[in-house]
Amino acid sequence: MGPAIGRSIGAGFRAANRSWAGLGLLVASWAAVWAVSALLMLLTKMPAELLRPPQPGAAVTAPQPVAPASEPEAAAENTQDRADREAVERWTRTAGEWLGRAWPVMLLVLALLLAANTWLAGGQIGYLSKIVQDGNARLAEFWQAGTRAFPALLGAWLLTAGVALAGVLVVVLLSLIANAVPAVVSGVLGLLMALGAAVALVWLAVRLVFWYPAIVIAGAGPVAGLKASFQATRGRWWSLCGLIALLGVIFFGISMLLGVIEGLANTAGGGAGRGLGIAINLLGAAVNFYLGFVSLAAVLRFYADVTSSAPAPSAQTASPAAG
Numbered sequence: 001m002g003p004a005i006g007r008s009i010g011a012g013f014r015a016a017n018r019s020w021a022g023l024g025l026l027v028a029s030w031a032a033v034w035a036v037s038a039l040l041m042l043l044t045k046m047p048a049e050l051l052r053p054p055q056p057g058a059a060v061t062a063p064q065p066v067a068p069a070s071e072p073e074a075a076a077e078n079t080q081d082r083a084d085r086e087a088v089e090r091w092t093r094t095a096g097e098w099l100g101r102a103w104p105v106m107l108l109v110l111a112l113l114l115a116a117n118t119w120l121a122g123g124q125i126g127y128l129s130k131i132v133q134d135g136n137a138r139l140a141e142f143w144q145a146g147t148r149a150f151p152a153l154l155g156a157w158l159l160t161a162g163v164a165l166a167g168v169l170v171v172v173l174l175s176l177i178a179n180a181v182p183a184v185v186s187g188v189l190g191l192l193m194a195l196g197a198a199v200a201l202v203w204l205a206v207r208l209v210f211w212y213p214a215i216v217i218a219g220a221g222p223v224a225g226l227k228a229s230f231q232a233t234r235g236r237w238w239s240l241c242g243l244i245a246l247l248g249v250i251f252f253g254i255s256m257l258l259g260v261i262e263g264l265a266n267t268a269g270g271g272a273g274r275g276l277g278i279a280i281n282l283l284g285a286a287v288n289f290y291l292g293f294v295s296l297a298a299v300l301r302f303y304a305d306v307t308s309s310a311p312a313p314s315a316q317t318a319s320p321a322a323g
Contacts, residue, residue: 002305002309003236003239003301003302003305003306003309004239004305005239005242005243005246007301007305008243008298008299008301008302008305009243009246009247009250009294009298011132011297011298011301012247012293012294012295012296012297012298012299012301013294013297014297015128015131015132015293015294015297015300015301016290016291016293016294016297018131018135018136019127019128019131019137019293019297021139022124022127022128022137022139022142022293023289023290023293025123025139025142026120026123026124026289027286027289029116029120030116030120033112033113033116036112037109037112037113040105040108040109040112041102041105041106041109043105044098044101044102044105044106045098046098046102047094047098049091049094050091050094050095050098053091054084054087054088054090054091114154114157115154118150118153118154118157119146119147119150119153120146121146121153121212122145122146122147122148122149122150122153122212122215122216123141123142123143123145123146123147124142124146124293124296125145125149125212125213125216125217125296125300126141126142126144126145126146126148126149126216126217127139127141127142127145128293128296128297128300129145129213129216129217129300129304131297132297132300132301132304133304145216148216148219149215149216149219152215152219152220152221152222152225153212153215153216153222155221155222156211156212156215156222156225156226159222159223159226171193171197174189174193178190202241203237206233206237206240206241206244207229207230207233207237208226208229208230209229209233209240209244209299210228210229210232210233210299210303210306211225211226211228211229212225213299213300213303214228214229214232214303217300217303232303232306232307236306240302243298243299243302244299247291247294247295247298250291250294251291251295254287254291255284255287255288258280258283258284258287261276261280262276262277262280262281262284265277265280
């Protein structure tokens, strides 16, 4: 059966409803990762004042001496400006001292988050793929798929980071060029660049939607998975864009509903209102994880239909000719 938006979304909800064990494992894993990250950051003994950046006009707290009547406003402004500069300098100095001793731990936390995100993404794809295709999956599939695809997925992450860095350098270069031309021309160029970048990012995001599934499911490497995604999405850009857009509408609609309920709870106030607000926040977090499973399973259903409906290679191309 060929790929279809309705079939994919229906399969996404059915797969998510069979994935409570995997969903629980994902939530527990992220809770553990964030707990370890928080403990590591506590070891850096971050000064509390860094959480309160200096605010202009709030530095002078003590009563100031009365200025001469001739220039009272200028004297007050000079005093406030000096106090603001001193507050900013103290905050900057404290931040520099903390970063000087905390950067190894921060790098360790970033590496932990990257490794966890890579492994959990592979595990989630492998686990849901089994459910989409077979109707069920063992929880061990989460571990096995994440471990098996970890090196290739990590390579894909690094490749993405390299391309993003190259894109930033191109933007900086174009900005320098734009600054060298008249303001009207640079404004038009900036608008065209922004529109072009937005269109290119949307187009590329859809073409790369099967990149990680190809790595996890087909066992492809980072570059081979990239090529497989481009091949699988050829001629299906609009249907895939519609699938992603409809999933986004579902996600947005449910989030808006929960936001309205939370707003009503906050308006009510009191202990009951606060308790309901907390419950809605927890429910919102659970719904986000659940809808993440729905969206990924829908994409995996579409991918499975694409790959199953692809024409098989002919006998002539599958094996070398005799003689």
